[in-house]
Amino acid sequence: MQIVILLYDRFTALDAVGPYEVLARLPGTTVVFAAERPGVVRADTGMLGLTADAALGDVPHPDIVLVPGGPGQQEQMADGVVHEWLRAADAASSWTTSVCTGSLILAAAGLLAGRRATSHWLALDELSALGAKPVSERVVIDGKFITAAGVSAGIDMALELTGRIGGAELAQAIQLGIEYDPQPPYSAGSPAKAPRDLVASMRARSRRPRPAADG
Amino acid sequence: MQIVILLYDRFTALDAVGPYEVLARLPGTTVVFAAERPGVVRADTGMLGLTADAALGDVPHPDIVLVPGGPGQQEQMADGVVHEWLRAADAASSWTTSVCTGSLILAAAGLLAGRRATSHWLALDELSALGAKPVSERVVIDGKFITAAGVSAGIDMALELTGRIGGAELAQAIQLGIEYDPQPPYSAGSPAKAPRDLVASMRARSRRPRPAADG
Numbered sequence: 001m002q003i004v005i006l007l008y009d010r011f012t013a014l015d016a017v018g019p020y021e022v023l024a025r026l027p028g029t030t031v032v033f034a035a036e037r038p039g040v041v042r043a044d045t046g047m048l049g050l051t052a053d054a055a056l057g058d059v060p061h062p063d064i065v066l067v068p069g070g071p072g073q074q075e076q077m078a079d080g081v082v083h084e085w086l087r088a089a090d091a092a093s094s095w096t097t098s099v100c101t102g103s104l105i106l107a108a109a110g111l112l113a114g115r116r117a118t119s120h121w122l123a124l125d126e127l128s129a130l131g132a133k134p135v136s137e138r139v140v141i142d143g144k145f146i147t148a149a150g151v152s153a154g155i156d157m158a159l160e161l162t163g164r165i166g167g168a169e170l171a172q173a174i175q176l177g178i179e180y181d182p183q184p185p186y187s188a189g190s191p192a193k194a195p196r197d198l199v200a201s202m203r204a205r206s207r208r209p210r211p212a213a214d215g
Numbered sequence: 216m217q218i219v220i221l222l223y224d225r226f227t228a229l230d231a232v233g234p235y236e237v238l239a240r241l242p243g244t245t246v247v248f249a250a251e252r253p254g255v256v257r258a259d260t261g262m263l264g265l266t267a268d269a270a271l272g273d274v275p276h277p278d279i280v281l282v283p284g285g286p287g288q289q290e291q292m293a294d295g296v297v298h299e300w301l302r303a304a305d306a307a308s309s310w311t312t313s314v315c316t317g318s319l320i321l322a323a324a325g326l327l328a329g330r331r332a333t334s335h336w337l338a339l340d341e342l343s344a345l346g347a348k349p350v351s352e353r354v355v356i357d358g359k360f361i362t363a364a365g366v367s368a369g370i371d372m373a374l375e376l377t378g379r380i381g382g383a384e385l386a387q388a389i390q391l392g393i394e395y396d397p398q399p400p401y402s403a404g405s406p407a408k409a410p411r412d413l414v415a416s417m418r419a420r421s422r423r424p425r426p427a428a429d430g
Binding site for chain 1: 227228229232233235236239245246247248255260262263264265266268315335336353354364365366367368370371374375378383384386387388390391392393394395396397398399400401403404405406408409410413414417
């Protein structure tokens with residue numbers, strides 16, 4: 001089984017590396033990090049580079065496609081090489097997945113029309129204008145499309161996907177291998193749980209494009 | 216503030232990238248991935264390369280040192296350039312930290328003598344022979360030393376550290392930014408929670424060196 005994780009300039013590293021750490025442990029699986037051009041791709045902070053070992057053209061038919069999000073998502077919304085690759089890859093994939101604002105790229109490429117999907121909480125509303133149906137859940141499954149909420153949600157998504165592919169026992173073994181027994185020292189990981197003032201100030205400071213419905 | 220994350224051949228990627236994703240969001244902070252020699256360092260699966268932007272000699276005095284774990288840890292246990300760098304960096308650091316079996320490297324360098332520390336559950340016992348006091352907790356703080364359990368525990372560790380450096384509000388904002396509201400689809404993330412048979416079979420298959428106490 002081949003899993004391709006798309007990289008592009010200013011992606012968010014944990015969006016990609018969280019699911020990778022789970023999915024790379026599936027027996028008989030190869031994970032390939034791929035970008036328009038192979039080489040080092042810098043994450044959104046500028047402080048981390050991941051290697052794209054392949055060009056998109058080298059991996060046209062992955063079994064699983066994974067699209068991370070990040071501030072660079074906004075430069076991946078226009079039709080072009082990445083969208084063409086996504087559409088062709090999706091035509092043959094078993095699963096097409098995203099983390100965070102990666103779902104906006106999938107939607108912009110026309111792959112989530114009429115589908116239930118999620119995204120980072122600050123970007124969730126943007127899915128509607130792209131033809132998808134926004135759902136405020138951590139992992140949303142609609143047919144072969146699995147979308148995860150912001151950044152760290154990719155780990156939960158990958159475990160869910162692992163269970164569907166390889167069964168619960170395998171997923172549990174991988175969960176134990178990465179000791180995923182989360183104990184966050186604060187309970188502020190979603191807009192429903194975080195202090196209301198914090199949510200409001202982050203919404204106000206967000207550089208997300210304002211959806212038409214708000215304007 | 217400068218944070219240096221040590222890379223070495225066959226590290227586990229999420230050990231490094233989980234905490235990075237949290238700590239890089241601290242205001243006024245630079246995270247530097249560093250290795251004995253700069254360039255691409257491959258993770259344990261061989262399927263992912265991260266760029267070490269600096270040689271260890273370029274970053275002698277970080278405010279925070281972070282050592283990830285991974286199968287390659289076993290080649291980092293002998294004294295040499297990495298241990299010398301760790302001892303000199305620790306002499307001036309505010310915090311010296313590890314994820315997973317990274318604590319074994321810190322201990323082998325002589326930095327955890329008499330200290331309470333944790334590690335991946337399959338490696339926890341090995342800390343004793345290296346002079347540390349193994350503690351089966353997800354994040355263990357002893358003075359300026361913070362050690363985290365296996366792989367994904369680095370995210371919790373980094374949030375804990377963020378709270379201590381920048382206060383609870385900042386840590387909560389970062390938690391909300393990465394939407395860290397974990398909802399694992401299984402409850403098998405620690406040996407205490409996972410099915411007993413799974414824990415036993417993973418212990419049996421583990422390639423960890425057998426501690427003297429067991430032999």
